[in-house]
Amino acid sequence: xxxxxxxxxxxxxxxxxxxxxxxxxxxxxxxxxxxxxxxxxxxxxxxxxxxxxxxxxxxxxxxxxxxxxxxxxxxxxxxxxxxxxxxxxxxxxxxxxxxxxxxxxxxxxxxxxxxxxxxxxxxxxxxxxxxxxxxxxxxxxxxxxxxxxxxxxxxxxxxxxxxxxxxxxxxxxxxxxxxxxxxxxxxxxxxxxxxxxxxxxxxxxxxxxxxxxxxxxxxxxxxxxxxxxxxxxxxxxxxxxxxxxxxxxxxxxxxxxxxxxxxxxxxxxxxxxxxxxxxxxxxxxxxxxxxxxxxxxxxxxxxxxxxxxxxxxxxxxxxxxxxxx
Amino acid sequence: xxxxxxxxxxxxxxxxxxxxxxxxxxxxxxxxxxxxxxxxxxxxxxxxxxxxxxxxxxxxxxxxxxxxxxxxxxxxxxxxxxxxxxxxxxxxxxxxxxxxxxxxxxxxxxxxxxxxxxxxxxxxxxxxxxxxxxxxxxxxxxxxxxxxxxxxxxxxxxxxxxxxxxxxxxxxxxxxxxxxxxxxxxxxxxxxxxxxxxxxxxxxxxxxxxxxxxxxxxxxxxxxxxxxxxxxxxxxxxxxxxxxxxxxxxxxxxxxxxxxxx
Numbered sequence: 001x002x003x004x005x006x007x008x009x010x011x012x013x014x015x016x017x018x019x020x021x022x023x024x025x026x027x028x029x030x031x032x033x034x035x036x037x038x039x040x041x042x043x044x045x046x047x048x049x050x051x052x053x054x055x056x057x058x059x060x061x062x063x064x065x066x067x068x069x070x071x072x073x074x075x076x077x078x079x080x081x082x083x084x085x086x087x088x089x090x091x092x093x094x095x096x097x098x099x100x101x102x103x104x105x106x107x108x109x110x111x112x113x114x115x116x117x118x119x120x121x122x123x124x125x126x127x128x129x130x131x132x133x134x135x136x137x138x139x140x141x142x143x144x145x146x147x148x149x150x151x152x153x154x155x156x157x158x159x160x161x162x163x164x165x166x167x168x169x170x171x172x173x174x175x176x177x178x179x180x181x182x183x184x185x186x187x188x189x190x191x192x193x194x195x196x197x198x199x200x201x202x203x204x205x206x207x208x209x210x211x212x213x214x215x216x217x218x219x220x221x222x223x224x225x226x227x228x229x230x231x232x233x234x235x236x237x238x239x240x241x242x243x244x245x246x247x248x249x250x251x252x253x254x255x256x257x258x259x260x261x262x263x264x265x266x267x268x269x270x271x272x273x274x275x276x277x278x279x280x281x282x283x284x285x286x287x288x289x290x291x292x293x294x295x296x297x298x299x300x301x302x303x304x305x306x307x308x309x310x311x312x313x314x315x316x317x318x319x320x321x322x323x324x325x
Numbered sequence: 326x327x328x329x330x331x332x333x334x335x336x337x338x339x340x341x342x343x344x345x346x347x348x349x350x351x352x353x354x355x356x357x358x359x360x361x362x363x364x365x366x367x368x369x370x371x372x373x374x375x376x377x378x379x380x381x382x383x384x385x386x387x388x389x390x391x392x393x394x395x396x397x398x399x400x401x402x403x404x405x406x407x408x409x410x411x412x413x414x415x416x417x418x419x420x421x422x423x424x425x426x427x428x429x430x431x432x433x434x435x436x437x438x439x440x441x442x443x444x445x446x447x448x449x450x451x452x453x454x455x456x457x458x459x460x461x462x463x464x465x466x467x468x469x470x471x472x473x474x475x476x477x478x479x480x481x482x483x484x485x486x487x488x489x490x491x492x493x494x495x496x497x498x499x500x501x502x503x504x505x506x507x508x509x510x511x512x513x514x515x516x517x518x519x520x521x522x523x524x525x526x527x528x529x530x531x532x533x534x535x536x537x538x539x540x541x542x543x544x545x546x547x548x549x550x551x552x553x554x555x556x557x558x559x560x561x562x563x564x565x566x567x568x569x570x571x572x573x574x575x576x577x578x579x580x581x582x583x584x585x586x587x
Binding site: 053 | 413414423425427428429430435437465466468469470471516520547548551552554555557558559582585587
């Protein structure tokens, strides 16, 4: 990965993680700033151009480190939280909501990992029941692991946190960090999956379905229980092709080592959709979804498709492991 | 279009010759143009530079996301006189505002600069000059930051300086970078067209070409524009007689929805 420019907040220039991350990159420009928002937040910048040529911003996250997850967002645990130690990712999915939520496509990494993990510990200790934490919500944790080493540090931390569950959601096949250590029952590598024709059309720069399935199989052979995330399922062809996709997935992996399966439709706040519609005028998927928004087209079709998915998945996995997000 | 914003006549002259620009009738500022490039001589200082940007915008294309370049001479403690830099950070000494121009993939040396309000000769480790902060803030009203760049050529350092009254010396200092200036401008232009393709249909224009506005309600117009946008992600042109200009918005929306199989 080529990063020409790194921006560093003055206050974390001497932080251990900052120095380590910088040492792993062959950069040309190192620019200090007072606050990451000076670069990341201004509104009149172009996400698409930056996506082609992203810079890296290293910063410190103050306050609001961990958030409660939306009410129905769960993989079977009572308490659910998410956190973002990083914004943006290597991949360029046409449906990605980050394009609508953020003004910049630069990679923003909060290097104060210890503050995230301390906050997580406090929440775990406060809650009586098991608490689940979702990572990779606003980024892809595994994809940049070689630079950030965040997952490695988190897993080490969660080894001592029995009442805490960590989900690491990814499309990446960069699984070295998981392969090289003994599996933990409370850390769930979770992979987003879509049929290959959807990956070809909508998930630019991501690993193929086969590569993702191979990564899952490898982890399962190493005794990891893996989450399968059909989220968002992008409907772009006949039902038969989706049925054959589910068959392929569950015939390739070890069904006995599936932690959970989640299903989610494409969903995006209408303000994000409107914004992406402007910055990606050539993106048929977004223009199509935007037209559906403007025309207020059918919603019942989504339920019908969801039922189809549940029917197919439950042929292989117990219904108690399937969650709708 | 690419707009050059230049403080003085002597700094502007090499570019006027390089791009064969012709003087435009303007009673406020000196603006020179050809079909693709404009150059405005603004006078020294960030306020003049900002005024120059706004005047240029309204006297030329008036298009958002055009490319803007501020080129000029600047001082530095130790950089060699004649060296050219793209600016990657601007610090406005008066307001203490920091601005971070987009560092693009063009291969050119870059450095940080301090934008000062009054001329001084106290050299430090950053490039200093007098226009970039006003220039950048004004341009950013009209263009995305990726299309706004500042190029500075070192005119003086702690041991030597050009003679600012010698126009020929200044001309030569700038014109020797003509290849870089041309390539840098082309690079910006290429980035711009890769995003806002020339062939990209203006949906508003297409709508007015195809329909009578009065046949559409406010909502129908919004719907039709959204459908046209979708249509042009699939097709490059609209076949003749698909729509009936005399018919209502509702009728034509139905037509395009059928074509798009919605």
